[in-house]
Amino acid sequence: MRGKNDDREALIGENYGLVHSCANKFRGRGVEYEDLFQAGCVGLIKAADNFDKSRGFAFSTYAVPVILGEIRRIFRDGGAVKVGRSLKERSRQAMKIREEMALELSREPTVSELAERLGVDIATASELITVSLPTVSLTACDDEGKENQLDIPTDAPEEEITEKMALRTVVESLAERDRQLIELRYFKGMTQVNTAKELGMSQVQVSRREKAILGIMRKSMS
Numbered sequence: 001m002r003g004k005n006d007d008r009e010a011l012i013g014e015n016y017g018l019v020h021s022c023a024n025k026f027r028g029r030g031v032e033y034e035d036l037f038q039a040g041c042v043g044l045i046k047a048a049d050n051f052d053k054s055r056g057f058a059f060s061t062y063a064v065p066v067i068l069g070e071i072r073r074i075f076r077d078g079g080a081v082k083v084g085r086s087l088k089e090r091s092r093q094a095m096k097i098r099e100e101m102a103l104e105l106s107r108e109p110t111v112s113e114l115a116e117r118l119g120v121d122i123a124t125a126s127e128l129i130t131v132s133l134p135t136v137s138l139t140a141c142d143d144e145g146k147e148n149q150l151d152i153p154t155d156a157p158e159e160e161i162t163e164k165m166a167l168r169t170v171v172e173s174l175a176e177r178d179r180q181l182i183e184l185r186y187f188k189g190m191t192q193v194n195t196a197k198e199l200g201m202s203q204v205q206v207s208r209r210e211k212a213i214l215g216i217m218r219k220s221m222s
Contacts, residue, residue, distance in 0.1 A: 011048040011059055012123045013112065018060055019044050022067045029075070036071055043070030045123050053191075061189035087128075094118060094128035170220045178213050185210060 019040035026036050047063035097117055101109040109117070115125035171182055177199065184195045185206075196206045 007053075008048045009122050011051065011063075012044055012126070015044060015059065015063060016041075018063055019067055022064060022071060025068075026071055031074055035074060039070045039074050040067045041126050043067035045127065046070070048123065056191060056194050057189040058185065058191050091128045094125065098129065170217050173220070174213065174216075178209070181206065181210060182213060182217075
């Protein structure tokens with residue numbers, strides 16, 4: 001049981017970058033970034049709770065749709081986030097301790113440091129922090145005091161198509177073995193271990209080569 005909890009906490013602690021990446025897609029759409037990140041963290045925790053690594057898929061492949069789903073829920077539900085009284089009280093206590101630690105350390109404590117001080121796991125600490133973040137209404141009052149729904153801009157479909165075409169072009173320009181690696185990892189969602197077996201490489205070799213290929217692709221895309 002302890003091993004399973006450790007795996008869960010590791011997945012959460014190592015993948016906050018996924019939450020930031022997903023939340024950034026919704027910037028400028030009428031909801032504060034903190035709220036987007038809060039919802040994304042809920043999705044990350046749900047993904048970690050339900051992820052089955054025996055299926056052979058990368059965690060990111062499973063987690064991203066779950067994270068995006070929780071973020072989109074903000075827009076579907078009009079930005080309303082219901083929080084229980086007990087959780088609110090625990091959140092207030094956590095924020096108080098967080099402020100005390102910030103004074104002690106002369107910087108904001110990390111989530112893991114706060115979790116250790118609170119005596120809880122990283123996921124719980126994250127939840128307690130995000131509960132206290134302010135929410136924003138998707139409605140606003142005009143000059144006459146009338147409440148109107150805010151316009152939420154969306155990405156043009158042709159922009160998404162262009163991005164996909166550019167990505168496909170970059171992938172097709174890679175050497176055959178590099179292209180196979182990327183397709184196995186990101187199009188078929190295979191783990192580095194399974195990708196290594198497929199390509200006759202070690203997991204370390206896959207990890208190093210994948211990092212190098214992604215650097216090449218980012219440079220080409222920019």
